[in-house]
Amino acid sequence: MDKKNYTLTDLSVIKRVMGEHGVTFSKGLGQNFLVNPTVCPKMAEAVRESTDNKTGVLEIGAGVGVLTKELLERCDKVVCVELDTRLFPVLNDTLSGYENLTLINGDILKIDLKKVIAEHFDGMEVFVCANLPYYITSPVIMRLLEEKLPFKKIIVMVQKEAGDRLCAKVGTRESGAVTVAVNYYAKARKLFDVSRGSFFPSPKVDSCVIELDLTQKGDYPVIDEKLFFQTVKAAFSQRRKTVLNALSSGMGIEKSKIAQAVKNAGVSENARAEALTMEQLVNLSNEIFKVKD
Numbered sequence: 216m217d218k219k220n221y222t223l224t225d226l227s228v229i230k231r232v233m234g235e236h237g238v239t240f241s242k243g244l245g246q247n248f249l250v251n252p253t254v255c256p257k258m259a260e261a262v263r264e265s266t267d268n269k270t271g272v273l274e275i276g277a278g279v280g281v282l283t284k285e286l287l288e289r290c291d292k293v294v295c296v297e298l299d300t301r302l303f304p305v306l307n308d309t310l311s312g313y314e315n316l317t318l319i320n321g322d323i324l325k326i327d328l329k330k331v332i333a334e335h336f337d338g339m340e341v342f343v344c345a346n347l348p349y350y351i352t353s354p355v356i357m358r359l360l361e362e363k364l365p366f367k368k369i370i371v372m373v374q375k376e377a378g379d380r381l382c383a384k385v386g387t388r389e390s391g392a393v394t395v396a397v398n399y400y401a402k403a404r405k406l407f408d409v410s411r412g413s414f415f416p417s418p419k420v421d422s423c424v425i426e427l428d429l430t431q432k433g434d435y436p437v438i439d440e441k442l443f444f445q446t447v448k449a450a451f452s453q454r455r456k457t458v459l460n461a462l463s464s465g466m467g468i469e470k471s472k473i474a475q476a477v478k479n480a481g482v483s484e485n486a487r488a489e490a491l492t493m494e495q496l497v498n499l500s501n502e503i504f505k506v507k508d
């Protein structure tokens with residue numbers, strides 16, 4: 216089949232194609248489609264420029280295929296996981312003729328990603344590139360990181376506030392549990408801002424594109440990874456409390472033991488989670504590991 220040369224950032228084109236297939240936008244699924252023509256080429260270029268090797272890209276949520284198309288033009292293989300089956304006839308139309316595309320109907324939080332990677336990206340460097348559905352930003356990013364999948368970089372559009380938090384420096388006011396998690400697995404940085412007017416329908420918030428580079432991971436001597444993330448979660452879940460109080464109430468471990476661990480880790484009893492460095496959080500979880508039973 217021939218490739219169609221639809222301009223997928225042109226609202227009248229989007230409306231016509233969706234209308235032809237009887238599809239309407241679903242706000243609930245985070246469907247705000249990009250109508251600014253410069254954004255997707257920039258995202259796809261960011262992937263392309265990251266490697267000279269064969270490139271496989273996992274996309275999450277195709278919409279009408281605006282980013283998918285830019286990725287297909289530049290990369291060897293694109294697999295896109297899309298939840299909304301109503302979009303499939305639209306995508307088969309807008310992306311017809313691209314033989315390097317596989318569309319999978321599924322939920323990115325549930326699908327077996329190891330299998331997807333093994334089946335489609337053999338011998339390639341693998342990237343994630345997506346305009347994320349914002350209602351699941353943190354769970355998606357956490358899943359992509361925690362499963363230790365062989366991604367080189369994750370390049371995604373997120374809400375500006377989420378981007379600021381993900382790229383914050385650990386130990387500053389902007390940092391949170393997700394900042395620590397991201398830092399543990401990757402190096403995060405913002406690539407560029409995207410204004411709310413770049414979308415249709417225009418959302419109430421601005422966005423940005425961030426990059427998580429999994430090849431630039433810090434080396435943290437964590438004894439028990441699960442306990443480390445429990446510690447981080449408990450410490451940040453009550454940000455206004457001291458670390459001692461937040462951990463005592465959040466971890467189901469006696470306060471005296473937590474106090475001992477806090478002391479052994481060289482952390483002040485009055486410190487709050489947001490003031491702690493990566494090294495202090497690692498020490499803290501390792502000391503809790505030693506006193507917990």
Ligand code: SAH
Nearest residue numbers: 246248249276277278298299322323346348
């Ligand atoms: N990439 C497109 C669309 C982004 S909107 C663009 O840039 O315009 C987010 C997309 O994610 C929508 O297509 C929505 O249907 C899809 N989506 C929402 N929840 C999902 C989930 N759990 N798994 C996979 N896709 C999902």
